[in-house]
Amino acid sequence: MIVHQVFFWLHRPDKDLQAVREGCVAIATTESVNRYSIGKPAGTAHREVVDHSFHLSLTVFFDSLEAHDRYQTDPVHLKFVEDHKDKWSNVKVYDFEI
């Protein structure tokens, strides 16, 4: 299974978090996705190795690399990036195979 782990940092989280979150639900329910979860920073202890600074996490699970690649070019995904890219100051992605 392929895990596509995304973290978003927003310019104006108070204003834009909900819209970006709704966009994440839209892209994570496209046909190529097996399952997904959306999260927020947890209230764990602040330690040097832990990054709590992101505003939103999106974890998308795919059955195959090919499904991941379909997701990237899905019109819903392309529209999400176009509609919301100005709202984020940074995005980090980790793709891993489990």
Next chain:
Amino acid sequence: MIVHQVFFWLHRPDKDLQAVREGCVAIATTESVNRYSIGKPAGTAHREVVDHSFHLSLTVFFDSLEAHDRYQTDPVHLKFVEDHKDKWSNVKVYDFEI
């Protein structure tokens, strides 16, 4: 649910990956853990926002913050850090609530 997402970068992955991976299995099967997965970088396209440079991912799911906190002080976890910390050059952790 609390997700504890860890990425490891090793000094000598060829030599040490298996031992660190086995240590991850040991800590991820302690009593506080709900479920876990261990991964390696996926063969997705290289894009600026995607970090494929880590050697090992560990995702640990907990039912509560309190379970996460028990995990951090579990003797098996403390021994894992002591036994293997010299093998990694970097560790990044993202804790999120889903």
